[in-house]
Amino acid sequence: MNNNTYEQHTQAYVSVDCIIFGFDQGKLKMLLGKRTIAPGLGTWALYGGFVEATETLSEAAKRVLTELTGLKDIYMRQVGAYSDIDRDPISRVISIAYYALINAKDYDENLRKAFNLEWVEIDALPPLFSDHGTMVQDALQILRKRITSEPLCFSLLPEKFTLTQFQNVFEAIIGKPVDKRNFRKRAKQSGVLVATGEIDKLTSKRGAMLYKQNPDIEEFRF
């Protein structure tokens, strides 16, 4: 900080933009809406909101996420700050992107319709408003890097899930298939999950063991 007084400097609007990932039908998807206001009316965009004087960035992101999804305690992390001068043509707005992971099954279809949002597959993304496309690519890169050091997959799944579901989410994030036997071995040896003893009969005739996240992991390693 130098000696200039604050008033000599300009202020800016600060916003958060939320990248909401979900897993559905074997695909990693995200919630996008078409802008209903200028600038960028009608183009696909992330949902966001201005940061108010009484809240931090993560509080603002949580507020937006809860408003949009009705869910609390959403897994959410900061991606970064975006500040191109003209990223918003109306005024200087600096935006901080957050990614969030939700279980798509928990998500209320009525809210989705009320906000005019769509689940869009991440490998079929349309062009996005302003720098939102960059934010999304940055978030995806972070997801892929962190998948072995943070329990990302579980936030995209129901509380109890089969090994096959776990593998499907994992593959959707890293973007390539993995060997089933090796994956299951790794899953069991790593200790990141525990068998519930319950059997899921919905997705297969034979039935599959349901697992959940091991709550006693000190440092996640997968």
Next chain:
Amino acid sequence: MNNNTYEQHTQAYVSVDCIIFGFDQGKLKMLLGKRTIAPGLGTWALYGGFVEATETLSEAAKRVLTELTGLKDIYMRQVGAYSDIDRDPISRVISIAYYALINAKDYDENLRKAFNLEWVEIDALPPLFSDHGTMVQDALQILRKRITSEPLCFSLLPEKFTLTQFQNVFEAIIGKPVDKRNFRKRAKQSGVLVATGEIDKLTSKRGAMLYKQNPDIEEFRF
């Protein structure tokens, strides 16, 4: 973005704070100053600056870095955005932290004195102003994670360096010693550096081969 007009929302000052790392005397250090203004007069702090209307965040960070060091083309990356309501007691200021890596030998001592900065070892850091300590810890964590996927060490060294110097920087960042033979094997096999053919006679009687960063690496893997 919702339908409210921009004017309904409050603006904030936006600043950048720079964490300048250097390597000197076998230790990873950073440049810190004691604040010369309120708030926090006299406490150790990062050097920063307000973001002006005409510049992006990274331009502001570059401006501050150049002002402070006289150097251009500094390796610099964003750490994240910090927004606690009272992180600055005078006014709402949202700050984006950047870390920078410089070769301490390039750094002009006169500038250091002019700005009243000190090189402080990262494992002997004093308490820092506001949330600057958090920024520094976050930056260090990023450095440690990225050391194998980004060419960080080279930015802390002169253009030509010995394998021992390279190993010293590496150890300083990860915070623990590594085996010399394994490290040298890895350095050579990875292809991240090339021998210059020149011999450095300054740091040893026998002389050591000088290497430099391999410019033809497409994806850095170490």
Next chain:
DNA sequence: GCAAAAGTGTTGGAGATACACCCATGA
């Protein structure tokens, strides 16, 4: 001649990869 830094190879173990078939059940 000795102190100080440079330089050099081998072995063992752990973890990752590749790979194909049987099982249980509902329809």
Next chain:
DNA sequence: TCATGGGTGTATCTCCAACACTTTTGC
């Protein structure tokens, strides 16, 4: 009975870790 998804084991290979002595030369 057959279609569907669930479940399992072994052999190989690659990468990483451990480990100690010789070389050169300025002083």
